[in-house]
Amino acid sequence: MRLRALLLMAPALLLLLAVFAWPMLEYAWLSLHAQSVFTGLEPVPVGLANWQRLLGDGRFWQDAGQTLRFAGVSVGLELVLGLGIALLLHQNWRGRGVVRSLSLLPWALPNTVMALGWRWIFDDPNGPINALLGGLGLATLPFLASPQLAWIATVVADVWKTTPFVALLLLAGLQMIPADLYDAFALEGGTPWQALRRITLPLLRPYIFIVLLFRLAQALGVFDLIAVLTGGGPASSTESLAVYAYLNAMRFLDFGYSATVMLGMFLLLLAGSALLLLLPRGQEVRS
Amino acid sequence: MKRFGRGGAALVVLLLLWSLGPMLWQLYTSLRTPEALLGDGAGPGGGWTLANYVQVLHGAPPFWRYLLNSTVVGAISTLLTLLLAIPCAYALSRRGGLLRLVVSGGLLAAAVFPYVLLFLALLQVARQFGLANNLLALCLPYAGLSLPLAVLLLQAAFAELPVELEENALLEGFTLMQRLRWILLPLMGPAVVSTGLLVFLFSWNEFPIALTWLSRSELLTLAPAMARIAGSSVFTVPYGAFAAATVLGSLPLLALLLLFQRQIVAGLTQGAIKG
Numbered sequence: 001m002r003l004r005a006l007l008l009m010a011p012a013l014l015l016l017l018a019v020f021a022w023p024m025l026e027y028a029w030l031s032l033h034a035q036s037v038f039t040g041l042e043p044v045p046v047g048l049a050n051w052q053r054l055l056g057d058g059r060f061w062q063d064a065g066q067t068l069r070f071a072g073v074s075v076g077l078e079l080v081l082g083l084g085i086a087l088l089l090h091q092n093w094r095g096r097g098v099v100r101s102l103s104l105l106p107w108a109l110p111n112t113v114m115a116l117g118w119r120w121i122f123d124d125p126n127g128p129i130n131a132l133l134g135g136l137g138l139a140t141l142p143f144l145a146s147p148q149l150a151w152i153a154t155v156v157a158d159v160w161k162t163t164p165f166v167a168l169l170l171l172a173g174l175q176m177i178p179a180d181l182y183d184a185f186a187l188e189g190g191t192p193w194q195a196l197r198r199i200t201l202p203l204l205r206p207y208i209f210i211v212l213l214f215r216l217a218q219a220l221g222v223f224d225l226i227a228v229l230t231g232g233g234p235a236s237s238t239e240s241l242a243v244y245a246y247l248n249a250m251r252f253l254d255f256g257y258s259a260t261v262m263l264g265m266f267l268l269l270l271a272g273s274a275l276l277l278l279l280p281r282g283q284e285v286r287s
Numbered sequence: 288m289k290r291f292g293r294g295g296a297a298l299v300v301l302l303l304l305w306s307l308g309p310m311l312w313q314l315y316t317s318l319r320t321p322e323a324l325l326g327d328g329a330g331p332g333g334g335w336t337l338a339n340y341v342q343v344l345h346g347a348p349p350f351w352r353y354l355l356n357s358t359v360v361g362a363i364s365t366l367l368t369l370l371l372a373i374p375c376a377y378a379l380s381r382r383g384g385l386l387r388l389v390v391s392g393g394l395l396a397a398a399v400f401p402y403v404l405l406f407l408a409l410l411q412v413a414r415q416f417g418l419a420n421n422l423l424a425l426c427l428p429y430a431g432l433s434l435p436l437a438v439l440l441l442q443a444a445f446a447e448l449p450v451e452l453e454e455n456a457l458l459e460g461f462t463l464m465q466r467l468r469w470i471l472l473p474l475m476g477p478a479v480v481s482t483g484l485l486v487f488l489f490s491w492n493e494f495p496i497a498l499t500w501l502s503r504s505e506l507l508t509l510a511p512a513m514a515r516i517a518g519s520s521v522f523t524v525p526y527g528a529f530a531a532a533t534v535l536g537s538l539p540l541l542a543l544l545l546l547f548q549r550q551i552v553a554g555l556t557q558g559a560i561k562g
Contacts, residue, residue: 002386004463005378009390012375012434019431020397023408088298099299101548103306108544108551110492112513113536117313119517120526126325128312160309165555172556214399221401224494224510228517242403242495249407250499262404269401 024266030259037253050260059236059244060261064268067240070151071219074158078215079208081159082166087200089167090174100171107164111224118157118229119144147237150230154238158225162218166211173207174200212276220269241265310537316530324527339531348505350535353512357491358539360422360508364429364490365483368437371430372482376441377467391439398435405432406495413500420503428496433486440485440554444478445471481554484547491540509536 031050033043054060089100106114121127122143130140143153177200185195201208223242226232232239232247239247245265249258316324323334343350379387409428410419418424448471456470472479494510501507507515516532544551 002382005382005386008374008378012371012438013390015371015427015431016393016397016434018412019405019409019428020400022412023405026408026411085302088295088302091295093295093299099303100552101545103302104548104552105310105541105544106306108488108540109310109537110494110510110513110540112492112494112510112517113533114309116513116517116529117309117533120316120529121309121312123526126526160305164306168552168555217399217401221403223403227494228514242401245404246406246495249410255407258407262407266404 027259027263030256031263033256035255050257053257054260054264063239063241063244067220070154070222070240071216074155074219075215077159078163078166081163082170085167086170086174089171104164104168106161112228114161115157115225115228122153144230145234147234150234151238154226154229157229162215166215169211170204170207173204177203313530313533316526317534319527321527339527342528343531343535350532352505353507353509354539356422356506357509360425361487361490363423364426365486367426367430368433368486369479369483372434372437372441376438377445379438380442380445394435394439398439402432403495406499409496410499419500420506422506425497425500429490429493433489437482437486440482441478444475448474477550477553481550484551485554
């Protein structure tokens with residue numbers, strides 16, 4: 001019986017190992033080698049040189065900070081907006097099924113397609129936002145050409161695309177809460193705001209946790225959106241770690257260092273998830 | 288919970304504007320002449336054109352080629368994923384103990400892993416085995432990347448089926464294949480469909496691996512084709528052709544979502560509850 005179970009699982013597990021485990025081993029090996037145009041693209045063992053370079057690489061740490069800022073602000077906004085939308089869609093009103101499907105549309109589109117669309121929306125001076133500003137007699141804003149504005153543009157595009165996904169998962173959570181709880185709470189004189197804080201949010205916590213897990217992991221690995229919307233610019237002010245790793249491999253042809261950047265990013269993610277896993281437990285102790 | 292006055296209605300309008308506005312703007316842009324987009328006085332009623340679509344559809348290669356490539360890759364990846372995931376999910380759902388715990392944990396970790404990190408090693412594999420510029424080969428990493436979520440969703444669906452059903456079939460002398468084919472899978476239609484749709488969406492939209500595996504322009508799938516259009520100077524301002532490309536690239540997915548929205552929503556929420 002056990003043998004048959006293993007046989008049934010073997011093809012899937014082998015492909016999984018090939019796609020997930022093999023690359024990480026390959027990176028571990030590559031990160032101890034120089035393989036770039038200077039070595040004629042042949043791997044040459046260099047010990048820990050790549051790792052020393054990583055620790056002192058200002059661009060890596062700047063990108064790490066920028067990736068964290070992007071993920072934190074995007075996911076935070078998505079959670080708040082998504083909860084609002086989920087509460088709205090959870091009410092009883094005619095036509096909410098249609099609205100639910102329509103509001104899910106942004107989520108289904110390819111990242112690259114809408115990133116291209118946002119580039120036009122943020123265009124200076126001909127995009128619609130700047131046309132509106134110009135029409136009101138205000139100065140146009142160089143959204144994609146200014147380091148202060150460009151990262152906000154990436155956040156807006158990401159929030160637009162992913163909030164429907166967050167809202168949908170939270171809506172599934174809301175539908176699991178029995179309506180009697182609210183009725184009983186209202187009978188005892190609780191206001192809707194108190195009900196949100198004392199019933200909805202605590203019972204929604206497992207769902208919020210899953211959303212946070214999936215969305216933070218995705219947002220910290222952001223690549224498609226930034227590659228197409230800003231290309232990491234201006235002056236690498238929107239560059240994420242994934243984009244930096246990509247540039248190291250495909251533009252600077254420095255494969256050894258690119259593998260080191262990716263492993264470094266992986267280790268940072270691992271440390272981050274460990275922190276995230278500790279977080280909810282701490283809250284439970286307090287409450 | 289019945290109070291839903293004007294404030295609620297205003298919020299719904301706001302939500303629709305926010306969700307649909309950027310897409311409607313693309314549609315509008317795609318139908319305007321360059322002069323009209325730059326505000327060079329086309330009068331009311333003037334400045335409308337289909338020229339942007341003609342330009343995109345007569346490109347080299349024509350735009351429908353990318354859509355076709357993405358559809359082929361999406362369909363084959365979905366089939367391959369289901370073929371591998373169904374037996375694995377079945378075995379997993381019928382086992383208890385340590386094996387299940389370890390495999391499920393590993394699958395969950397792989398499901399949230401930012402797969403973009405894998406592109407360089409996968410590219411090396413592609414070069415070593417001559418898999419670059421091959422649409423069928425591209426389905427292998429896509430299936431591998433889709434497996435974690437697919438197995439988790441399907442094994443939850445298997446676990447929900449009553450055990451007696453299978454025991455009876457066993458007494459009747461059904462083999463494993465027969466039980467899967469004639470007893471279990473027919474009852475799992477919804478789960479298989481929603482899992483397949485999520486895999487298809489992923490494969491259709493995937494960017495970094497397609498970007499590095501494909502270089503011949505007639506083989507590009509939609510995502511790298513859009514990036515190439517974005518990077519080419521032919522289509523800089525004005526954006527009419529850009530917008531026509533985004534509209535054409537969105538339409539198949541919008542159709543898919545509207546046709547199967549119930550299954551997609553079910554798949555996503557199942558993942559949330561059981562993941």
